[in-house]
Amino acid sequence: MRYNEFKTVIIAVACLSVLSFAALPEMRITSNGEPNVVTKCNGQPQQVGGWCMGTTTTEKPYINITNFQLTSHSARNSKPDSIKVRGNSTANATKKPYKIKFSEKVSLFSKEAAKSWVLLANFYDATFALNAMAFELGKRLGLEFTPTSQLVDLYINNQYKGIYQLTEQIQSNKGRVDIREKHKGWLVEFDYHDPEQDERLSYFKTSKYSMGTFIKAPELDEMDNPNDSTQLRFVKTDINNLFNKMEEGGFPNNGYRDLIDLESFAKYVLIQLVMDNSDFNSKFQNGALPGSNYAYKIDSNKTSKIKAGPLWDFDLAVVTKTSHPRHDYNNYRETIFPTHAFYKRLWEDDVFKAKYRKIWTKHKKDFEAMTALIDSIKNVAEGSVNNNQWNSGTLNTQTFNSEITSLKNWWNNRLGYVEQQLASIDTTKDIISPIIHQQIAGDNRILIIKNSVNLQVKKFAHFEIYNLNGRLEKSMNFTSGIYNVPLGDLPKGMYVAKVSFGDGVKVLRVPVM
Numbered sequence: 001m002r003y004n005e006f007k008t009v010i011i012a013v014a015c016l017s018v019l020s021f022a023a024l025p026e027m028r029i030t031s032n033g034e035p036n037v038v039t040k041c042n043g044q045p046q047q048v049g050g051w052c053m054g055t056t057t058t059e060k061p062y063i064n065i066t067n068f069q070l071t072s073h074s075a076r077n078s079k080p081d082s083i084k085v086r087g088n089s090t091a092n093a094t095k096k097p098y099k100i101k102f103s104e105k106v107s108l109f110s111k112e113a114a115k116s117w118v119l120l121a122n123f124y125d126a127t128f129a130l131n132a133m134a135f136e137l138g139k140r141l142g143l144e145f146t147p148t149s150q151l152v153d154l155y156i157n158n159q160y161k162g163i164y165q166l167t168e169q170i171q172s173n174k175g176r177v178d179i180r181e182k183h184k185g186w187l188v189e190f191d192y193h194d195p196e197q198d199e200r201l202s203y204f205k206t207s208k209y210s211m212g213t214f215i216k217a218p219e220l221d222e223m224d225n226p227n228d229s230t231q232l233r234f235v236k237t238d239i240n241n242l243f244n245k246m247e248e249g250g251f252p253n254n255g256y257r258d259l260i261d262l263e264s265f266a267k268y269v270l271i272q273l274v275m276d277n278s279d280f281n282s283k284f285q286n287g288a289l290p291g292s293n294y295a296y297k298i299d300s301n302k303t304s305k306i307k308a309g310p311l312w313d314f315d316l317a318v319v320t321k322t323s324h325p326r327h328d329y330n331n332y333r334e335t336i337f338p339t340h341a342f343y344k345r346l347w348e349d350d351v352f353k354a355k356y357r358k359i360w361t362k363h364k365k366d367f368e369a370m371t372a373l374i375d376s377i378k379n380v381a382e383g384s385v386n387n388n389q390w391n392s393g394t395l396n397t398q399t400f401n402s403e404i405t406s407l408k409n410w411w412n413n414r415l416g417y418v419e420q421q422l423a424s425i426d427t428t429k430d431i432i433s434p435i436i437h438q439q440i441a442g443d444n445r446i447l448i449i450k451n452s453v454n455l456q457v458k459k460f461a462h463f464e465i466y467n468l469n470g471r472l473e474k475s476m477n478f479t480s481g482i483y484n485v486p487l488g489d490l491p492k493g494m495y496v497a498k499v500s501f502g503d504g505v506k507v508l509r510v511p512v513m
Contacts, residue, residue: 024163024384027119028155030067035060035083035098035156037091057197060085062101070108070152078106080117083156088193088291090123090315095162095389097121099169108166109150112175119154120165124391125315125327126403128163129377133370134271134314135167140366141267141359145177145296145310151377153384162388163381170294170312172217177296177310179217184300186235187217192289201229204236208243209342212289217296238297242306243342252349257489261305262346266355268308269343274367274418275317276334290340318410329406332414336421351489357425360418367415371408378404444501448510451488453497457481462500465510467493487512 038059062082070078079102085091086099098119105113122128128151138146149167153160172179172187179185190211195203202215215235223231245256272280279291292313297306318327338344346352378401388395445456455461457478465474465487473490487495487510495510 024151024153024380025071026069026155027071027152027164027166028067028069028158029065029080029083029100030157031083032064032066035063035085035096037085037096059197060091065100078102078108086118087121090121093121093123093389093391095121095123097123098164111148111168112173114168114171114173114176116169116171118167118169119152120149120167120315121162122165122315123389124319126390126392126395126400127374127377127407128165128381129374129404129407130275130314130317131165131167132377133373134275134277134311134317136370136373137271137275137366138267138309138311140369141271141363143264143267143271143309143311144307147310147312151381160387163384170216170310172219177217179296179298181299182218182222183231184234185217185296185298185304186215186238187294187296188235188239189214189216190289190293190295191291193291201227202232206236206243207240208247209340210289211239211243211342213239216294238306239295246342246345251345252351257349257351259306261307262349262352262355262489263359263491264307264309265346266352266359268311269338269346270356270359271311273336273338274414275314276319276332276414277314277317278319279313279316281335281339290343318407327403327407329410332410332417336418353425355489357422360422364415364419370411374404374408374411444503446497446499446506446508448497448508451486451512453485453487453510455483455485455499457483457501460502464498465490466496466498468496 038061040057040059042055042057062084064082065080068079080100081103083098083100085096087097090097098121100117100119102115102117105115107113108117120131122131125131132149135147135149139148147168147170149165152164152166154162154164168176170187170189171177172182172185177187179187190213192212195214199214202220204213204215205211206213213236215232218232220226220229220232225231242256242259245251245254245259248254248256269280280293281290293308294310294312295306295308298304318329337347382397382400385395385397385400443456444458444461445454447454453463455463455478457480459480461478463474463476463478463485464472466472473495474487476485490512492512495512497508497510499506
């Protein structure tokens with residue numbers, strides 16, 4: 001192994017500080033009863049069989065916590081008020097996910113202080129690694145507000161519940177999705193599940209793509225009148241404006257890029273597809289709608305764009321369509337392209353595809369480093385895996401180690417397949433469409449204007465854009481005419497434009513803001 005590769009592996013392992021190699025911390029909760037899901041019948045129950053002849057409502061009530069212990073110095077003097085079951089499909093599983101709520105903001109394991117924290121069950125994932133891999137990749141690729149996590153052994157009322165993943169709640173808060181204007185910025189979740197009773201006022205379907213959308217921030221109780229859902233209209237307007245623009249004529253050069261942060265969406269989609277996350281590609285909804293997909297907008301500033309994230313809900317990654325919810329480690333050839341109409345539309349934009357390919361090239365080693373993360377999870381969790389409930393029954397050390405080995409093999413095969421497929425995306429072709437002015441140019445000229453270049457071409461011109469490291473970003477040829485070449489899709493910074501008109505070369509600096 002070359003020194004640089006060895007150094008990369010050492011750094012990768014050292015960066016996994018959220019997962020200790022010592023015994024797992026213990027979280028012990030004593031509560032007034034067992035947190036559970038309550039289903040009520042609103043109508044006449046059938047006498048035989050107990051079927052509800054009316055409508056049913058599902059509630060996940062909070063249970064008061066009377067005692068709390070966590071073997072972490074940063075949380076010894078903190079006690080949450082309550083605990084409840086959370087989640088959708090796993091809410092009725094034998095190993096349930098939970099949400100705990102403190103009366104005051106508290107920092108757990110040196111993370112940003114907040115009142116609400118989540119205990120992920122990872123019921124479908126016998127490796128306990130899939131969510132951790134997604135979070136680590138999000139941080140390495142630079143996705144804002146990516147959660148961090150810590151594995152713990154959870155006890156409720158002196159009963160061992162299993163290995164849980166303690167992490168942040170996806171919400172608007174400092175250190176989470178930090179919305180700057182509470183009544184103008186927002187956070188939403190795109191999800192195929194029906195809204196629960198307390199979510200109906202903050203739920204809508206988009207006019208295009210019929211995307212089920214839950215407004216997570218601002219929360220209704222933050223508004224002047226919690227019963228008036230019209231106060232959330234600005235969120236619906238922002239999202240519908242983007243979706244409508246994406247279906248208008250002239251796409252993708254119709255101005256839709258002014259509304260969406262393509263860099264964040266390219267990173268978000270890449271992680272989802274490399275990990276073959278079934279909730280993203282809707283394997284169990286016939287491609288109808290994704291699940292647990294998040295997007296946000298920080299504020300109402302004209303330069304603020306809709307961004308993708310945070311990442312969430314990867315315990316159903318690496319899952320085959322035919323044996324849900326079993327992981328299929330033998331099949332790494334599931335599509336690396338999106339199936340839902342909204343995400344598929346992005347693939348019709350060459351600018352998006354070029355960003356996607358460049359991000360993969362830049363961060364391929366970060367994806368390769370995930371095998372070190374899987375090993376670190378194995379080392380820390382192996383002593384606690386016995387008696388954990390998972391989708392196929394009760395976990396034991398032998399099965400756990402087998403699942404870990406299978407996941408690592410799948411991951412290595414998957415990365416090779418992704419590289420092969422993405423190599424077919426041609427990023428050397430022209431990825432911008434210049435605006436052509438139908439005039440005859442009498443001379444050769446180049447003019448720098450805001451985030452673009454104007455060209456007058458008498459006969460022929462070869463145009464190139466380089467970043468300050470000398471890397472070629474774009475290249476194209478022009479025949480006689482007058483053109484405006486937009487550059488706003490490039491990351492902010494200074495670039496060098498080089499134009500050869502055949503009888504001479506002109507070089508100018510171009511700022512992209």
